[in-house]
Amino acid sequence: MENLNALRVFVRVAETRSFTLAAKRLGLTSSAVSKAITRLEQELGVRLLQRTTRSVGLTNDGASFFEHCLQILAQIEDAENLLGQATSRPHGRLRVHLPVGFGRRVIMPMMPRFLYQHPEIVLDAELSDRSVDLAYEGIDIAVQIGEPADARLIARRLCHLRFMACASAEYLAQHGEPRTPDDLDKHHCLAYVQMHTGRYRDWPFSQNGKARPKAVSGRLNVNNAESLLEAAAAGLGIAMISNFIAADAIRGGRLRPVLTDYVGEGPPVSVVYLPSRNLSPKVRAFANFLIEEISGNPDWDKITP
Known part of the structure; x- marks a missing residue:
């Protein structure tokens, strides 16, 4: 094999499944990447990649070769790090x-x-x-x-993480504040929808150290936590939101936590x-x-x- 650069090019193509994306990551042209792969396949005498107009995939030989390439390149990086570890700065x-x-x-x-x-x-x-x-x-x-x-x-x-049920002051003034998770059946709940399954994520309540998940859904269900926060702040209902997302809105008074006796560790x-x-x-x-x-x-x- 002429040099290790061919291995690096092959690994990038295998990772991205694209000559174009691999070229961008390597700082090369797509033509240069394609030629490097062709030369490597000729040198090895096997086809490593299956090429179509829409995608690039690994052949069986290519998949096996890819695993070995990862090990080789990792060992080289280990060796380089070992040599310079005492004085090397992160780079x-x-x-x-x-x-x-x-x-x-x-x-x-x-x-x-x-x-x-x-x-x-x-x-x-x-x-x-x-x-x-x-x-x-x-x-x-x-x-x-x-x-x-x-x-x-x-x-x-x-x-x-911790998850907190939150709603705007305006919503709570109009609809009242739930006292237990079962009270949510009478409220507008804004659920997180898992698009790949079509299911709504259960709300992870806890009481006395015991998990009490609650199934909810409502008229608006979104697969994005930021959007749920904005919907709750706009008064559309109660949402279950991670503390790191809800913190600023709670500090600023846009949202109020509810059912705080049922918050558990996430x-x-x-x-x-x-x-x-x-x-x-x-x-x-x-x-x-x-x-x-x-x-x-x-x-x-x-x-x-």
Whole structure:
């Protein structure tokens, strides 16, 4: 094989399933990426990719080769990190995945401080609520809500979320305030709809340490927490909202918490990354930064239900 660049090009194409996206990430032209893959396939004597006019996929040989390439490139990065670990400052491109709401409300406002502290890092952040495979997609580090499903990942706890039922003062003046979760049957509830299943997310109440989930739905159901907040603030009903999203609206008087005796601890939030004998300085720096900034008693968790 001529050089390792061909492996890096192949890995980017396999991760993105696109010559165009791979070219953008590598700073190359699509033509150069296509030629590099063709040369690699000719050198190996096997077809690695299935190409159609709409997509690019891995062949069976390509999938096997991709897994080996990931291991090879990871070992090379480990070796580079080991050599320079004592004196190396965090540097290079850092690919991060963040959940939309938590990423936009909590993490992105912190990024100017992180980048100021680490001027040699270039950060590529994707905000989405999809499930990601860090190894397959080449993502360095991610923030996840809930227990990590991938047992391979190193997970470092940042905090726990709490969910609060909230409504505007105008709505409560008109319709009254519910005293128990069962009272919600008489109210307009604004549910979070899970579009891939069509189901509404249960509201996670708790009493005396025991979970008491409540099924709700109403005339307006949305798959976005920010939109639920705005609908509740506009007086359309009661919404169940994460504390980090609701905090500013509660402080500003746009929303009032209700059913506060039934608030329980929500899912954990963790920063996760793949295990490595010699963790990349940029990954370690980002994880340590988030832990220092968020762990303990974050500002948005000081709202008393």
